[in-house]
Structure formats: structure tokens, C-alpha cells
Amino acid sequence: MTKYETVIGLEIHAELQTASKMFCGCSADYASAPAANTNICPVCTALPGAMPVINARAVEQAVLVGMALNCTINPHNTFARKNYFYPDLPKGYQISQYELPIASEGWMDVPADLGEGTQRIRIRRAHLEEDTAKTFHRGDHALIDYNRAGVPLLEIVTEPDFRTVEAALAYATNVRAILRYLGVNSGDMEKGVLRFEANVSVRPIGSDELRTRTEIKNLNSFRALTRASAYEVERQIKLYESGGEVVQETLGWDEARGVTVSQRSKEHAHDYRYFPEPDLPPLQLAESFIESFRAHLPELPEAKTQRFLRDYGLKLQDAALLASERSLADYFEAVTAQTKDSAKVVCNWLTGEFMRQINDRALSVDSIPIPAAHLAQLIDLAFDKTVSGNTAKSVLVEMFQSGRAPKDIVEAQGLGQISNEGVLKEMVIKLIADNPKEVASYLGGKETLLQWFMGQVARATKGKADPQAVKQLLLDEFEKLRK
Amino acid sequence: MELSSLTLRSAQEMLRSKQISSVELTQAMLDRIRKIDPQIQAYVTVTEDVALEQARRADERLATSENVTPLTGIPFGVKDCLSTKGVRTTCSSKILENYVPQYNATVIDKLADSGAVMLGKHNMDEFGMGSSCENSAYFPTRNPWDLTRVPGGSSGGSAAAAAAGLGLFSIGEDTGGSVRMPAGFCNVTGLKPTYGRVSRYGLIALASSFDSIGPMAREVYDVAAVTEAIAGLDKRDSTSSTLPVPQYTQSLGKSVKGMKLGIPKEYFVAGMEAGVESAIHKAIQQFEALGMEIHEVSLPHTKYGLPVYYLILFAEASANLARFDGTRFGLSVRDGAEDVIDVYLRTRAAGFGDEVKRRIMLGAYTLSAGYYDAYYLKAQKVRTLLRQDFEQAFEQVDALIAPTCPTTAFKIGEKTADPLEMYLSDIYVTATNPAGIPSLAVPCGFSQGMPVGMQLMGKHFNEETLFQIGHAYQQVTDWHKQLPPLG
Amino acid sequence: MTQIIDTKTVKHVAFLVRMGISDGEAQSFSQQFSAIIDFFNLLNEVDTHDTPPATQVIHANMVLREDAAQPSMPREDFLKNAPESEEGYVKVSTVLGEE
Ligand SMILES: [Zn+2]
Numbered sequence A: 001m002t003k004y005e006t007v008i009g010l011e012i013h014a015e016l017q018t019a020s021k022m023f024c025g026c027s028a029d030y031a032s033a034p035a036a037n038t039n040i041c042p043v044c045t046a047l048p049g050a051m052p053v054i055n056a057r058a059v060e061q062a063v064l065v066g067m068a069l070n071c072t073i074n075p076h077n078t079f080a081r082k083n084y085f086y087p088d089l090p091k092g093y094q095i096s097q098y099e100l101p102i103a104s105e106g107w108m109d110v111p112a113d114l115g116e117g118t119q120r121i122r123i124r125r126a127h128l129e130e131d132t133a134k135t136f137h138r139g140d141h142a143l144i145d146y147n148r149a150g151v152p153l154l155e156i157v158t159e160p161d162f163r164t165v166e167a168a169l170a171y172a173t174n175v176r177a178i179l180r181y182l183g184v185n186s187g188d189m190e191k192g193v194l195r196f197e198a199n200v201s202v203r204p205i206g207s208d209e210l211r212t213r214t215e216i217k218n219l220n221s222f223r224a225l226t227r228a229s230a231y232e233v234e235r236q237i238k239l240y241e242s243g244g245e246v247v248q249e250t251l252g253w254d255e256a257r258g259v260t261v262s263q264r265s266k267e268h269a270h271d272y273r274y275f276p277e278p279d280l281p282p283l284q285l286a287e288s289f290i291e292s293f294r295a296h297l298p299e300l301p302e303a304k305t306q307r308f309l310r311d312y313g314l315k316l317q318d319a320a321l322l323a324s325e326r327s328l329a330d331y332f333e334a335v336t337a338q339t340k341d342s343a344k345v346v347c348n349w350l351t352g353e354f355m356r357q358i359n360d361r362a363l364s365v366d367s368i369p370i371p372a373a374h375l376a377q378l379i380d381l382a383f384d385k386t387v388s389g390n391t392a393k394s395v396l397v398e399m400f401q402s403g404r405a406p407k408d409i410v411e412a413q414g415l416g417q418i419s420n421e422g423v424l425k426e427m428v429i430k431l432i433a434d435n436p437k438e439v440a441s442y443l444g445g446k447e448t449l450l451q452w453f454m455g456q457v458a459r460a461t462k463g464k465a466d467p468q469a470v471k472q473l474l475l476d477e478f479e480k481l482r483k
Numbered sequence B: 001m002e003l004s005s006l007t008l009r010s011a012q013e014m015l016r017s018k019q020i021s022s023v024e025l026t027q028a029m030l031d032r033i034r035k036i037d038p039q040i041q042a043y044v045t046v047t048e049d050v051a052l053e054q055a056r057r058a059d060e061r062l063a064t065s066e067n068v069t070p071l072t073g074i075p076f077g078v079k080d081c082l083s084t085k086g087v088r089t090t091c092s093s094k095i096l097e098n099y100v101p102q103y104n105a106t107v108i109d110k111l112a113d114s115g116a117v118m119l120g121k122h123n124m125d126e127f128g129m130g131s132s133c134e135n136s137a138y139f140p141t142r143n144p145w146d147l148t149r150v151p152g153g154s155s156g157g158s159a160a161a162a163a164a165g166l167g168l169f170s171i172g173e174d175t176g177g178s179v180r181m182p183a184g185f186c187n188v189t190g191l192k193p194t195y196g197r198v199s200r201y202g203l204i205a206l207a208s209s210f211d212s213i214g215p216m217a218r219e220v221y222d223v224a225a226v227t228e229a230i231a232g233l234d235k236r237d238s239t240s241s242t243l244p245v246p247q248y249t250q251s252l253g254k255s256v257k258g259m260k261l262g263i264p265k266e267y268f269v270a271g272m273e274a275g276v277e278s279a280i281h282k283a284i285q286q287f288e289a290l291g292m293e294i295h296e297v298s299l300p301h302t303k304y305g306l307p308v309y310y311l312i313l314f315a316e317a318s319a320n321l322a323r324f325d326g327t328r329f330g331l332s333v334r335d336g337a338e339d340v341i342d343v344y345l346r347t348r349a350a351g352f353g354d355e356v357k358r359r360i361m362l363g364a365y366t367l368s369a370g371y372y373d374a375y376y377l378k379a380q381k382v383r384t385l386l387r388q389d390f391e392q393a394f395e396q397v398d399a400l401i402a403p404t405c406p407t408t409a410f411k412i413g414e415k416t417a418d419p420l421e422m423y424l425s426d427i428y429v430t431a432t433n434p435a436g437i438p439s440l441a442v443p444c445g446f447s448q449g450m451p452v453g454m455q456l457m458g459k460h461f462n463e464e465t466l467f468q469i470g471h472a473y474q475q476v477t478d479w480h481k482q483l484p485p486l487g
Numbered sequence C: 001m002t003q004i005i006d007t008k009t010v011k012h013v014a015f016l017v018r019m020g021i022s023d024g025e026a027q028s029f030s031q032q033f034s035a036i037i038d039f040f041n042l043l044n045e046v047d048t049h050d051t052p053p054a055t056q057v058i059h060a061n062m063v064l065r066e067d068a069a070q071p072s073m074p075r076e077d078f079l080k081n082a083p084e085s086e087e088g089y090v091k092v093s094t095v096l097g098e099e
Helices: A057-068 A165-181 A222-241 A287-294 A301-312 A316-323 A326-338 A343-360 A371-384 A389-402 A406-413 A421-432 A436-443 A449-460 A467-482 B007-017 B020-038 B048-064 B106-114 B156-161 B181-187 B220-230 B274-291 B302-323 B340-351 B354-365 B373-396 B420-423 B465-478 C007-016 C023-045 C073-079
Strands: A005-013 A079-081 A092-097 A102-109 A118-130 A134-138 A141-145 A153-160 A195-203 A214-219 A249-254 A259-262 B043-045 B075-079 B117-122 B168-175 B189-192 B212-217 B260-264 B293-297 B400-403 B441-447 B450-457 C088-095
Touching: A005 A165, A005 A222, A057 A102, A057 A118, A057 A153, A057 A165, A057 A287, A079 B302, A092 A118, A092 B117, A102 A165, A118 A165, A165 A195, A165 A222, A165 A301, A195 A222, A214 B354, A214 B441, A222 A249, A222 A259, A301 A316, A301 A326, A301 A343, A316 A326, A316 A343, A326 A343, A326 A371, A343 A371, A343 A389, A371 A389, A371 A406, A389 A406, A421 A449, A421 A467, A436 A449, A436 A467, A449 A467, B007 B020, B007 B220, B020 B048, B020 B075, B020 B117, B043 B156, B048 B117, B075 B156, B106 B117, B106 B220, B106 B293, B117 B156, B156 B168, B156 B181, B156 B212, B168 B181, B168 B189, B168 B220, B181 B189, B181 B441, B181 B450, B189 B220, B189 B465, B212 B220, B220 B465, B260 B274, B260 B373, B274 B293, B274 B400, B274 B450, B274 B465, B293 B373, B302 B354, B302 B373, B302 B420, B302 C023, B340 C088, B354 B373, B354 C007, B354 C023, B373 B400, B373 C023, B400 B465, B420 C023, B420 C073, B450 B465, C007 C023
Parallel strands: A214 A249, B075 B117, B075 B168, B260 B293, B260 B400
Antiparallel strands: A005 A153, A005 A195, A079 A092, A102 A118, A118 A153, A134 A141, A141 C088, A195 A214, A249 A259, B043 B117, B168 B212, B189 B212, B189 B441, B400 B450, B441 B450
8 A cells, every 4th residue: 555755844924023014114013903903004005005014123023034044135135916806805816925035945954754863944035024804793794904904924934845844843943943042033933923834745755746735724733733734644645535526725724623625615726926015126135234134143042052952961852842932942941150159950951850840830931030140049049059959849849939039938938958067967966866776777787777767857957957968877877786 | 365376485585575364365375275176186186274273373383483494384185195183195096095194294294384284185196107197096286387288207296286286296206207307397396306405205106226215396496495405314214314404595696607417318208299399499509598508428328317217116116006905004905815825915906006906016026036037137237338328428528408208297197198198298307317416497488389398407416406406597588487277 | 829817717827806796797897907918018028137126215224213112193093084984993894714
């Protein structure tokens, strides 16, 4: 029986985080608009006679993303009209980049399908365009809000280079991380600021043909992306195996039923009739302008991961996790710089109890409520054995709750660890004197009783005794008795 | 006060010397519109209240002599394709019959700032599509020189109003001769400025890469004064030029002696009405008498100008007119429609006239899959050649002269049956728009009682030269002073 | 050679631009379109092999817009022109095939 291979290409539509819209001065922050149609002007509602003017910041952000995705930035790029009728498209055309996009021919490495190494995904282009209005369907009619109309979008298109759904997911995740690193997109999928479109086909393994593909539009989450793509791959394989043919069509994803659905309607018989936008001269970017952005380009997740491996000796998984979010990576480095303990210990804290607190409290790594200096102080308290590991964890919880500094919490609650050797030695001598039977038993060879002795000290000190110190003292005393 | 022969310049002097107030002048104009316009029908909307209010404010400025510009207190009318806040703007189309914009075109704002007084909105061929003003969805405008004839188009209402003294200047719009051709038919002076010289923001687009807003008036001085007021960079129009605007009226009066005038030989071929040809030749002799050197030049791609123009126009217009879909403004035919697509189909069927439908559909056809290269792209390539023709000609001469139309104004109904024949009346005026160069239409005589116009074409952003030549001509001729025989 | 734009093509194009036309109109448009397209075919005799297409006539220095948010225009005025509105939204008939 024929074995099939997956062929996927991805389009990512990312809203850019500008103050104003792509071609007019209306606020682009439609999510915070007080009501429908309150961020509008003649341009974005396509009143007769209104004309577009390009938002300089959107161009800058597109250049940054293009660079981050290893694209060529085109010094001469143009806008075009993409013509079609739909209630959410006020002008009857979308201004988009067609023939000459702002960025082209980039790439990104993702983990290879099997085992070690990476696979290079070719990025065909990244181009600027404008978002549509929001349509709300209400039975026999629909309501339109133009607040989103004209918000800048960057569309990033790959070649059909993904051979697994996992590779597509890895790429999409990376792109999201990069957009967040550059501060050009919040990555907030629930708000629809990132939308995916997957072009899916399958072919017999070993063949290099490109078979008929289907386009799954409007995938609004990673989960939808992976489920819809996987479903579509299976559907197409079954179709071929039962002697059928795949029809080129646009599909939607029915999240509830877990199936792709055809969107075949007379609306989708498109002939976009692209032609150059006569209201906008070609966008000319001086070489010096483009180059000035290379300096603005921050260290990106991949490079940061490599540096964390190299400089801090972290494990790959941990380094990648910390580097996945710029704010988290910055926090990690700030704490590491301020603590006496090692980067690895900081990493353990961050990926362990700290992350659990963040997640449990539904906090974002963008707004960590604990100053790096406080976490560094806590780690130092544990490092100095002022508090035990377990106590430190409960102090952390208290820090999240109250926002107070760890030293204050430890002092106020008397949580300091007893590592004063004099005090502990006294307790140990008394303990041995009070329990001759257990001592005899221990010395007779039942060495597991050591734990019992330590437990007694822990109970007496309410856990504040440094266990390592107690253990050493006990061993020393037993040794004396043996002699 | 003889309103019919009043020029902008003489009105200016009367206002400044307080011989008349702007309110008096405006009221007299409104009365004249009421009396004369029913036979001409140049106006679609008369804005009496706006006009009198603006006139009152102009009088305050004039009284204190503060902030007085050459246009303060001067009444004018504007082609109904410029967006006017609070004033119905129709493009002479049914689809916009009840549309009241909530913003002003930049040119309207500039005129308001200068203190000019808006009398109303002029009739036109629907969305600027036509050469006779017969394509208005409301009524045809008539030529003040002969009410059985057309005023030309598409700025027919604007030309007729300026000719009949129903406003001291008109703001027209020229996509492919729409200012110059009717200016010639009606015996007024009109400018199609360089593309990018005057902001298009708020101009309801026909062909975005051709559209040029330009003034029409009795004489070159008036046109120069208005151009000065409306030209300049506009941050809301990305195609408007950053070049500074010269003080056009100050260059008037300079001698044209030794300047070179080119006669494009391809324009003087068969098909021109004899009276038109002789009027143009007399004008050329006049320029020679003024000391200009006359040279024959060649614009070899002239015969391709018309197809290039119409192809690109259809394509751009097909997209520009997509927004008229009955959703946010204008006509919407919803009764009986099964869904929103059906509303689009019905609204656009009912709202657009035949010529508009033809052009939108042909534009879509030439842009559609498989035809783009053969039509749209080909036209843009030949457009490059057209432009090079002019560049080469302007290496030899300062300006070119040609008629504005092969004939004088034709009869109403004469050419409506055959769209292609109507297109051919634009043969001399269309090539300038794909090239983007400025062109000034100037009255230059009569043929069988009807006015003949010539156009002077110049280099990009060289309106000054055209004004200088046109003004020199009007100093030694009085064609522009001839008035239509109105009651 | 005369290029024929048949009524089927006319109807297809009419739908592309959402223009409702009758059979009779399709018939007369078909004839007119064929004549006009034939006229356009005059351009075929020009050799444009080495000629770039014109895009913008005049090379103006395009001024980009600084990214600063401006106040919105009044919603009431906007909705005044809308054929139908509801709760601050523009209202349209629904799109078939959509929920
Ligand atoms: Zn806006």
C-alpha cells in the first residue's frame, strides 16, 4: 500500500502593534474601543474621495520582521489593489503588496522530522496589507464594525516545505516568539492578532510532485492549526486510497466537530484582478534606512538559546523555554546577575516553582510581579542556608501573595534556618542522651535510624534546622561513642 | 454691475475698494443663477445658505483687511465630484443622490480658508464618464452659446457656469480633457494642472493616476489666481508633490519673445473641422507676432493615446467604483434581495448609468486573469512611450499648441448612440493625462458661431510658462471676452 | 481581426463587479465591448519589448505618515448616511453560506 507524505505551506497574518491604522490616523487598538465604529474616518470606511497614506511605523516593523526571518528587504516595493466584494471590505478592494513585497526569500530552521538536526523552511515573502472590518452575523442580517478595518497586517508566507504537522507548529510557535520579541505583535491568539492559513496536500513518499492542495483559512490557535492540518492530511489520504481526487478549494475549520468544511459558495469564485495601487507611489527604502534597522534587531530566541547553552551550561530544553519569551529571558539573566548562586539554580527556580506560580495565578511573563532582585535575594537565602529549600518555596508563595521582599518575610515569620552549630550540637547531645535504646540499636548496625534522629531534630526545630548540618553533627557524635 | 462679463480680477478690485460687498455680489450671483440656470442647468445643487454665510464672513475679513486673499469674497461653483461637508455630493449619479459627506475635499478646505464663497455644485457626466454632460443621471447641461448643443464634458456644468457668469470661477476636474474640452466648447479659460500639483483628497476618483482638479474662469489671470490658492502638498494625498507652489499671478505680463512653441504634427491631420483648424492657425500666427519661435515637433505615439487612456481609466475606475455597494452610503436596493450579494447586484444595476456600467465591466475584463498583460500592462508600457514623446518634444520647445477638440460643440443627442464615437471627441486632450503634464485651454476664435479652444501643453510643474503664454495671448486678443447670447 | 466578447463573458464580468444586468443588456454590451476591445487592440502594433510599464507619472517624494492616533469622526454622522444601522453598527443583509 502507498505511504503518503504531508506537504504543508503556511500563511501567517499578524496584526502589527502600531498606534494608528495602516493607511489612516485612526487608532489601531480596536480591542480597547469603547463601542462599534468609534475608531473610524473617511479612509477606513471608504467614503468617496478618501485616500490612503502609509504608516511609517508599520513599514519599520515589517522591515524588522523581514530581517528577523532572514529575508531580503526590498528597497523598491509596491502596493496593489486586490479586488473582491465582501461586506467587511469597505473599498471593494484590499490594499496589499503583490508583485514587489517589502520582504522576500527568507528562511527559518525548525527541528528536523526525525531525531537530531534541523530542517530549513523557506519563507517566500512577507508583505504589508490592511485588515478587514468585523462582521457579526445575526440571523437574517449582519452587523459591521469598522474599528478593525485598516489595521496593519503583515502576511508571512512559506514555501510548501513542512513534511509534518509538528514542523508547521514549531515554525508557527517560533514566528510568534519572534514577533513578540520584536514588540510588533502581542501574540495574543484569543484576540485574533495572529491568524493562520494552512495549504495542505499529500503525495506518495518519494515523489516530488505537488498535488492538488486545499486551503484551510482562519485558524486562530495553535491547536486549531495542528488539528485542522492533521485532519486534512488524513482526509486527503483516505480520499486517494478510496480512489478519489482532492479538489482545490477553500476550507474552514469546525472546531466543535473537529472537521474541515468546504466554503464553496459563489462568493469564493475569485478573480482578484490585482493592479498597482495608483494612490500610492512605490515605497522606496534607502539602503541606509534599511541598514539602520539591523542595529535595532534584538537577539532572537534561537540565538539566545544557543548563548544560554554556551554561557550558562543549561540543558537545551530549559534554554529554549527561557528564551521563548523575551521578558522571561531578560528576567532569568537579571536574577542570575544578582544572585551568588549559579545560573542553573536560577533556571531550576524559574522553570519549577516560579513558573507554577505564574501559571496558577494566570499571570503573564510580560508582567512578572516579583522584582528580579527579590528572587535573587531568595535564592541567596537558600544558598547561605538561612532558609531551607522547602521554606524558600513557601516564602516564594508569600512573595507572590504580598509582594514583600523575601528577607522581610523570613524575619517577620521567624523562618530563618538554625545553622548555628552550638545550638544544634546541644540538641543533638541531648537527643542521644535521652534515647539510649535507639543509640544502641544504631551502633549495633541499624543505620537507617539516622533518619529517625534527624526527624526528631527537624520536629523540635519546626523544620528550621539545616539538615546537612544536623546529619554531620549526629555522625560526629556517633563516631565519638563508637570510640 | 454687469455680472455676465465680470471677471474674478475686476470683482476683486470692487470688493477691495468697497464698491460692493461679498454679500451683495453673492446675492446677485444667486439671483442670476435663479434666472439663467433653468435654461442651462449647470448646477445640481445651489447652496444659498452656505454661500451667504461665507460671504458674510468674507465681508468681515474685507472690512478689517485682515487675512484677505485674492479669493476672499469671490463666489464660485464646484464640480459635484468634490466632497463637501454637509452639502450633498452626487457625481451626478443616482447612486449618490442623497449622499451628504461628513468631510471636505482638501481643495474645498483651501478655498474656504481663502475666503471664497461656494454657490453650489455643478452638473457633470456621471462620475466624470463622458464628454458631453449628457451622461448626468439628472439632466443634460446645455451650452450657453447654443442651448441645443452640449457644453462638453465631463466638467460641462462647470464650463457652462463660468461661461454664463453663474459664478466667477469654477472648480472642474480633468481626467482626460474634462476641463479643457468643455472650456473650449464654452469659451472659457481652464487649466489641467500637472498631476500631483493639486491634492486629490476628497475628489471622488475616476482614474486615480490621471485625475487633476483645475480651475475654469474668464481669463488666464483668474485661473492663475485660483491655481495658486488650491495647489500644494497635502499630507493626505501621497501622490501630491512636495515642490513649492510659485506665485503664478506674478509671472503674468512677462514677454514671450524668443520662447519656442511646438506644433505637434500628429495633431494636425484629417478629421479636424475647418473652422477649428483655421482658428488654431490664426492663433499660431498671433504667437509668432508676439515674437515666439514656431517649431514643428513630433509626438509619434499620438494615435495610441486614446486607447492607452481609456484602458487605464477603465481599469482604475472599475476598482474606484467598487465602494458604491449600498452598504455605508448612497442608494441601496434591499427590497426583494435574498442576500448581500443580491443587494450589490440590484443597487449597482439601479444606481449606475450605462456608460458607468460599461466602463466598470470593461475595466474588470481587462484586468481579469489572462487579459492583464495584453491590456492593462500593455497600456502602461505604451504610456511610458507617450510620456517619452512629450519629454523629447520639451527638449526642443517651451510649450506645445493643439486644439482642445476636432470640432466645436455638437448637438445634444448627436453622439450618444455610439460610445466609441464619443470617445473619439477626446482625441486631443487625453494624452496629456497619462503623461501627467499641465495643459491650459484658452479661447481662440469661433467656427460657425461656436467657440473654438486651443490648449497649451507644458513640462511637468511648469504651469507658470503656460500662464505666461496664455496671458500674453489674451492681452492681444479678445476671444475670451466674447459672451454667450443669454437673456 | 475582431475579438468577440460574447454574452456569457459579459455576464461573468458583470458578476465579478456585482453589476446586475438583463439578457438584453448583456446582448448590447457584448456588441459594444467587442468594438471597444477591437479599438484597444490597436496597441498591439507598438513594440514594447524593452519598455517598462509606467506606474507613477511623477516621482514625488512620498511622505509617510507618522504613527500617531487621531480622534475618530463622529459615528452618528457616519451612520446617518448608512441605508440601515443598528446599535451603532452598519447593518447589511446576511451573506448566504455563512452563519
Ligand atoms: Zn480611519
